[in-house]
Amino acid sequence: MIGSQFAFTNVPRNLLIISLLFSVIGISLISSWASSESNSDWEPVETEILDTGVSSSWCGGGFFDGCSSDGHFPTVEFTWKIDGVNYVSEDYILYPPNLSSDSKANQWLENRGIISGAIITGYVNPNDNSEAVLIKQNWFDILLESGYIFCGLPLLFCKIGRAHV
Numbered sequence: 001m002i003g004s005q006f007a008f009t010n011v012p013r014n015l016l017i018i019s020l021l022f023s024v025i026g027i028s029l030i031s032s033w034a035s036s037e038s039n040s041d042w043e044p045v046e047t048e049i050l051d052t053g054v055s056s057s058w059c060g061g062g063f064f065d066g067c068s069s070d071g072h073f074p075t076v077e078f079t080w081k082i083d084g085v086n087y088v089s090e091d092y093i094l095y096p097p098n099l100s101s102d103s104k105a106n107q108w109l110e111n112r113g114i115i116s117g118a119i120i121t122g123y124v125n126p127n128d129n130s131e132a133v134l135i136k137q138n139w140f141d142i143l144l145e146s147g148y149i150f151c152g153l154p155l156l157f158c159k160i161g162r163a164h165v
Contacts, residue, residue, distance in 0.1 A: 039094065039123060039125065039133055039136050039137060040136050040137070041126075042123035042124055042125050042126065042132070042133065042136060043123065043124055043126050044121050044122070044123060044124075045080045045082065045121070045122050045123065045124040045132060046080065046081075046119060046120075046121065046122070047078045047079065047080045047119070047120055047121070047122035047132065047134065048078060048079050048080070048117070048118070048119050049076060049077075049078050049114055049115060049116055049117060049118045049119075049120065050077040050078055050079055050088070050116065051076070051077040051116055052074070052075065052076050052077075052106070052109050052114060052115065052116055053074075053075045054072055054073065054074060054075060054102045054105040054106060055071075055073045055075045056070060056071060056072070056073070057070075057071065057073070058071065058073040058096055058098070071098035071099075072098060072099045072100065072101055072102050072104065072105045073096045073097070073098055073099075073105065074096055074097070074099070074105040074106070074108055074109045074114075075090065075096075076090065076092040076109065076114055076134065077089070077090050078090075078092060078122065078132075078134060080122055080124065080132055082124065082129045083129070085129070087129065087130050087132065089130075089131075089132055091131075091132075091133065092114070092122075092133055092134040092135060093133055093134065093135040093137065094133070094137050095137065112134075112135065114134060120134065122134045123136050
């Protein structure tokens with residue numbers, strides 16, 4: 001009796017509308033965050049690779065980012081010079097991949113020419129010369145790599161931990 005009353009009321013339709021509303025709001029908030037994190041418009045700069053390696057953990061610095069461990073994350077330390085000022089960073093990419101082994105992580109770096117002592121093109125933030133990356137990511141790449149693209153579907157696919165690549 002209760003089930004048939006529920007089925008013929010506006011409750012299911014209203015729940016669908018509320019769910020869609022939360023989805024649109026969630027997608028909008030997450031997309032605007034990813035857009036602000038995008039570095040696809042940063043300017044090229046010559047960089048020198050100081051050191052490379054592999055770490056078993058990675059912690060993001062953004063609002064949504066936590067720490068991931070038990071992985072194989074490529075690490076890079078690099079330097080660049082602008083207007084006579086030298087800068088050093090380890091933030092070569094916003095979301096580094098978590099690969100299946102240390103050798104795969106080293107191979108991933110080598111395939112991109114990221115080898116100790118190499119001079120390669122990096123990308124510097126035009127608004128802050130102290131920020132640079134070696135691998136640019138647009139807003140859609142950021143959403144895919146971080147896994148937060150799925151938070152647009154509330155309570156169903158919201159990402160709790162980082163997925164392994």
